[in-house]
Amino acid sequence: MKPAEPLVTSDYTEPGVSGMVRDWGADKQAFDMPWGKLMMWIFLLSDTFIFSIFLTGYMNVRLSATDTWPPASEIFALTVGGVYLPLLLIAIMTFILITSSGTMAMAVNYAYRGDRRRTVILMIATAVLGASFVGLQAFEWSKLIHDGVRPWGNPWGAAQFGSTFFMITGFHGLHVSAGVIYLAIIARKVARGDYEKKGYAIVEITGLYWHFVDLVWVFIFAFFYLW
Amino acid sequence: MSDTAGEQHPIGIYLKIWLLLFVLSAFSYMVDYFHVQGYLRWTLIITFMLLKAGLIVSIFMHFQWERLALKYTLLLPTLAIMVLIGLMLIEGDYTFATRHAFFDRG
Numbered sequence: 001m002k003p004a005e006p007l008v009t010s011d012y013t014e015p016g017v018s019g020m021v022r023d024w025g026a027d028k029q030a031f032d033m034p035w036g037k038l039m040m041w042i043f044l045l046s047d048t049f050i051f052s053i054f055l056t057g058y059m060n061v062r063l064s065a066t067d068t069w070p071p072a073s074e075i076f077a078l079t080v081g082g083v084y085l086p087l088l089l090i091a092i093m094t095f096i097l098i099t100s101s102g103t104m105a106m107a108v109n110y111a112y113r114g115d116r117r118r119t120v121i122l123m124i125a126t127a128v129l130g131a132s133f134v135g136l137q138a139f140e141w142s143k144l145i146h147d148g149v150r151p152w153g154n155p156w157g158a159a160q161f162g163s164t165f166f167m168i169t170g171f172h173g174l175h176v177s178a179g180v181i182y183l184a185i186i187a188r189k190v191a192r193g194d195y196e197k198k199g200y201a202i203v204e205i206t207g208l209y210w211h212f213v214d215l216v217w218v219f220i221f222a223f224f225y226l227w
Numbered sequence: 228m229s230d231t232a233g234e235q236h237p238i239g240i241y242l243k244i245w246l247l248l249f250v251l252s253a254f255s256y257m258v259d260y261f262h263v264q265g266y267l268r269w270t271l272i273i274t275f276m277l278l279k280a281g282l283i284v285s286i287f288m289h290f291q292w293e294r295l296a297l298k299y300t301l302l303l304p305t306l307a308i309m310v311l312i313g314l315m316l317i318e319g320d321y322t323f324a325t326r327h328a329f330f331d332r333g
Binding site for chain 1: 241255260273279280283287293294297299300304318320323
């Protein structure tokens with residue numbers, strides 16, 4: 001026996017609020033996308049909450065600290081060829097991550113066009129950029145630890161600086177590292193042709209995760225390093 | 228259900244957004260480099276941050292081409308974060324004042 005036709009034809013063409021009401025209320029699935037993509041969005045929403053809580057906690061301890069807050073601009077400065085450049089390392093890391101987001105966006109585009117070779121190359125480029133970001137972060141951490149920054153204190157002022165720094169950048173770095181592994185696995189499967197039948201939504205899903213990691217860095221850059 | 232329709236944008240748009248993100252990042256770096264201070268500093272930092280975040284979410288993550296059903300599912304819960312930030316802002320100020328009142332007797 002053939003399954004019954006749905007009462008409402010499942011189109012997702014109606015625009016605006018009435019379209020939304022129809023998507024939610026009609027006898028069809030609410031979201032016009034593969035389940036994996038929806039699940040990634042929901043996961044990213046939960047991750048948004050985690051990072052927001054970290055940054056809000058940071059705001060709270062920084063507001064309530066009676067000691068002066070250490071000057072991030074000077075702590076993360078580098079001297080290159082005798083020229084003193086504040087925040088240079090962080091600026092380089094920011095540009096690397098933005099570039100990796102750009103290559104990822106293009107990988108998604110080429111995946112939907114069915115250009116496997118370019119997709120794989122761009123995904124590997126994204127992973128390499130991500131790995132170099134983690135490398136620079138490891139360098140930054142060891143420099144700070146060498147300077148005497150600990151989760152319970154530092155030479156320049158409020159003790160809370162260390163704990164929030166290690167927690168927030170550490171959790172973000174963990175996300176980048178996981179993303180590099182995720183990208184490498186999916187790139188390998190794309191190269192093998194595993195998705196020829198299933199379609200290339202998986203590249204977009206991986207991309208969503210990667211762009212989110214970049215997005216979180218935008219907020220960390222503004223609130224932790226520039227504030 | 229196949230997601231190929233509507234996903235095809237010319238590569239150029241990603242390069243433009245990429246360039247824009249570069250420029251905006253350079254601007255926020257300049258804020259620090261030229262030691263802009265006070266309310267102007269915070270306004271500029273937040274403006275550049277929100278512009279960058281908006282570009283990443285709407286273009287790179289294709290959010291602006293999604294249907295309203297998803298947009299509201301993702302945006303409405305973040306209002307709770309705004310409430311938390313507001314509460315912790317008050318709480319942080321209060322803790323600071325309390326610390327001054329009770330520990331600054333020296």
